[in-house]
Amino acid sequence: MEEGLIKRLMTSIKCGVCGHRYGVDNINVLSHDQDLWFLSAICSSCHTRCLIAAIVREGKAPEVITDLTEAELRRFRNAGKLTADDVLDMHDFLKNFDGDFSRLFDRGRFSK
Numbered sequence: 001m002e003e004g005l006i007k008r009l010m011t012s013i014k015c016g017v018c019g020h021r022y023g024v025d026n027i028n029v030l031s032h033d034q035d036l037w038f039l040s041a042i043c044s045s046c047h048t049r050c051l052i053a054a055i056v057r058e059g060k061a062p063e064v065i066t067d068l069t070e071a072e073l074r075r076f077r078n079a080g081k082l083t084a085d086d087v088l089d090m091h092d093f094l095k096n097f098d099g100d101f102s103r104l105f106d107r108g109r110f111s112k
């Protein structure tokens with residue numbers, strides 16, 4: 001899947017704050033790992049920045065995901081139940097996370 005195509009797909013997403021659609025030029029691909037893409041978008045209307053996680057599978061009609069979409073719901077529906085350990089792991093991660101998403105996502109950047 002090409003970055004340009006991913007960006008075009010993301011233009012169907014609306015800003016969560018003002019409802020304005022994102023433009024291709026306002027979307028950046030941060031990282032991707034197989035079907036999972038992380039993007040940042042800046043609303044050209046209200047300038048709010050948002051982070052988008054999208055699962056896009058080739059050979060199928062692409063599904064754009066922000067917050068919980070059908071593809072994500074399907075994925076989580078088939079995933080195991082969240083355990084107390086999962087919550088503790090996330091708690092530990094967030095406690096030590098400095099908020100630098102760029103660095104986090106850069107680790108796996110285009111390594112595939």
Ligand SMILES: [Zn+2]
Nearest residue numbers: 015018043046
């Ligand atoms: Zn906006």
